[in-house]
Amino acid sequence: MSDHIVKAYDSDLAQLKSMLSEMGGMAEEQLAKAIDALIRRDLKLADSVIAADQLLDAKEIEVEERAVLTIAKRQPMAQDLRNVMVTIRIAADIERIGDLAKNIAKRSHAIYDGIPQRLTKGLERMGQLSQAQLKLVLDAFASSDADKAMDVWRHDEDIDALYNSIFRELLTYMMEDPRMIGACTHLLFATKNIERIGDHATNIAENIYYLVHGYMLKEQRPKNDKTSVTPFSSLNND
Amino acid sequence: MSFKTVFTPAIPAIIAANAPKIVAQDVNVYYGEKSAIKELSITIPDKAVSAFIGPSGCGKSTFLRSINRMNDTIPSCRVTGKIAFDGMDIYDRAVDVVELRARIGMVFQKPNPFPKSIFENVAYGVRIHGLAKDKVDLERIVTESLQRASLWDEVKDRLAHAGTGLSGGQQQRLCIARAIAVNPEVILMDEPCSALDPIATARIEELISDLKQNFCIVIVTHSMQQAARVSDLTAFFHLGTLVEVGDTDAVFTNPQEKRTQDYITGRFG
Numbered sequence: 001m002s003d004h005i006v007k008a009y010d011s012d013l014a015q016l017k018s019m020l021s022e023m024g025g026m027a028e029e030q031l032a033k034a035i036d037a038l039i040r041r042d043l044k045l046a047d048s049v050i051a052a053d054q055l056l057d058a059k060e061i062e063v064e065e066r067a068v069l070t071i072a073k074r075q076p077m078a079q080d081l082r083n084v085m086v087t088i089r090i091a092a093d094i095e096r097i098g099d100l101a102k103n104i105a106k107r108s109h110a111i112y113d114g115i116p117q118r119l120t121k122g123l124e125r126m127g128q129l130s131q132a133q134l135k136l137v138l139d140a141f142a143s144s145d146a147d148k149a150m151d152v153w154r155h156d157e158d159i160d161a162l163y164n165s166i167f168r169e170l171l172t173y174m175m176e177d178p179r180m181i182g183a184c185t186h187l188l189f190a191t192k193n194i195e196r197i198g199d200h201a202t203n204i205a206e207n208i209y210y211l212v213h214g215y216m217l218k219e220q221r222p223k224n225d226k227t228s229v230t231p232f233s234s235l236n237n238d
Numbered sequence: 239m240s241f242k243t244v245f246t247p248a249i250p251a252i253i254a255a256n257a258p259k260i261v262a263q264d265v266n267v268y269y270g271e272k273s274a275i276k277e278l279s280i281t282i283p284d285k286a287v288s289a290f291i292g293p294s295g296c297g298k299s300t301f302l303r304s305i306n307r308m309n310d311t312i313p314s315c316r317v318t319g320k321i322a323f324d325g326m327d328i329y330d331r332a333v334d335v336v337e338l339r340a341r342i343g344m345v346f347q348k349p350n351p352f353p354k355s356i357f358e359n360v361a362y363g364v365r366i367h368g369l370a371k372d373k374v375d376l377e378r379i380v381t382e383s384l385q386r387a388s389l390w391d392e393v394k395d396r397l398a399h400a401g402t403g404l405s406g407g408q409q410q411r412l413c414i415a416r417a418i419a420v421n422p423e424v425i426l427m428d429e430p431c432s433a434l435d436p437i438a439t440a441r442i443e444e445l446i447s448d449l450k451q452n453f454c455i456v457i458v459t460h461s462m463q464q465a466a467r468v469s470d471l472t473a474f475f476h477l478g479t480l481v482e483v484g485d486t487d488a489v490f491t492n493p494q495e496k497r498t499q500d501y502i503t504g505r506f507g
């Protein structure tokens with residue numbers, strides 16, 4: 001896209017974009033650390049994640065203020081307007097991802113009984129998937145690549161599917177050994193949080209689509225999360 | 239020679255929803271040898287506001303003036319093609335131009351009240367077109383017109399004072415009162431707010447959205463925000479061609495043509 005007649009307008013938009021990239025980088029790091037802390041039950045690492053969340057919160061406010069100022073000063077139109085609006089929405093999604101990472105980190109404190117080996121594997125895979133999705137969607141934003149964003153959008157199903165199977169597995173453990181209920185419940189919340197991080201990544205993908213095309217994605221995202229309709233009785237018949 | 243205007247969307251909703259008031263087909267306007275409007279076709283919907291936007295010199299005023307044959311007053315100016323007003327060809331020889339301009343009124347960029355009283359400014363057109371039954375009726379029309387132009391409260395105690403003694407914004411509203419007093423069907427406005435402060439501008443914009451209940455309004459403006467605020471249909475002109483026409487909401491959020499996008503986002507002058 002060619003430059004604005006007013007050069008300062010270009011630098012306003014460029015600055016918004018770089019602030020958002022920075023936020024994205026922070027969220028990626030928080031998520032990686034949180035999952036690592038949970039799996040290895042590294043409480044020091046967990047605490048550092050919990051403490052660093054406020055930096056992400058502060059950054060979101062900064063991005064929002066910048067965006068509002070840009071609207072007031074430049075009165076953006078068309079693609080520029082979408083750009084600013086999408087920046088505000090993506091910043092909110094990234095901030096939520098940060099909150100969820102913090103919550104995952106908090107769970108490490110609660111799981112003192114240790115995690116069954118098999119579960120750690122699933123958790124690890126889910127963590128890797130969500131991190132890959134987040135990275136990809138942030139790349140897609142940096143390059144305004146709607147196709148890449150749509151890849152992320154479609155692959156959220158994989159996270160949902162994994163969450164499904166971990167969910168069922170956790171329930172089975174709990175039924176077999178009630179002493180596991182405490183740890184498993186926390187793990188259930190942690191995996192649910194990872195699943196929701198995937199949802200935020202798809203929100204970001206939808207916003208990139210809107211930014212590039214100028215209209216909202218009409219398709220419904222393929223959902224593979226069946227946990228809210230899984231009855232206990234079904235678990236024995238696998 | 240043919241040029242294709244882009245429609246955003248393919249049939250703008252406001253054109254589909256409202257009756258067509260003015261339909262221009264393959265209109266060309268020349269000043270001597272120089273072509274100022276090229277192969278322009280557009281349907282202007284009734285009871286709606288249509289905005290003409292585009293860089294200076296692109297032909298907005300030229301086309302606007304061709305809608306009520308104001309261009310007739312410029313000797314070198316020649317118009318070809320067809321402009322229909324309620325289905326009637328306005329360039330037909332049988333058309334009474336004075337009557338046409340009463341039905342298609344115009345408000346200019348610079349307020350141009352007559353050097354007469356505020357009352358007379360509004361009453362003049364009503365009288366020459368014989369629209370008032372008697373003196374009482376005339377007073378009623380003048381009062382109502384000033385009220386509709388939201389000027390009444392400011393001038394009701396000095397109707398005999400000169401119209402030229404009003405502030406710029408008041409003069410512009412006086413010209414609008416004068417234009418609506420003769421009960422036109424279409425009001426053409428060429429940059430009506432360019433000399434006004436934000437408050438007077440807001441008043442005129444409020445008036446425009448009020449007037450569109452009953453009139454077909456066309457406004458030329460250099461303010462993208464104003465076009466976005468007041469209009470239902472936006473037409474983007476460039477170098478004498480109509481580049482893109484569409485529902486205002488669509489044009490300002492997602493224009494199809496690169497030239498439209500560049501212009502409304504401030505990327506070229």
Ligand SMILES: Nc1ncnc2c1ncn2[C@@H]1O[C@H](COP(=O)(O)OP(=O)(O)OP(=O)(O)O)[C@@H](O)[C@H]1O
Pocket residue numbers: 269274292293294295296297298299300301312314
């Ligand atoms: N009376 C005239 N005689 C000769 N050429 C004219 C006349 N009026 C306008 N033009 C030319 O026709 C072209 C279109 O002018 P027009 O006034 O319609 O532009 P515009 O879009 O209204 O510009 P602006 O935004 O500056 O008012 C310009 O190149 C202009 O120089």
Ligand SMILES: [Mg+2]
Pocket residue numbers: 298299300428458
């Ligand atoms: Mg003009």
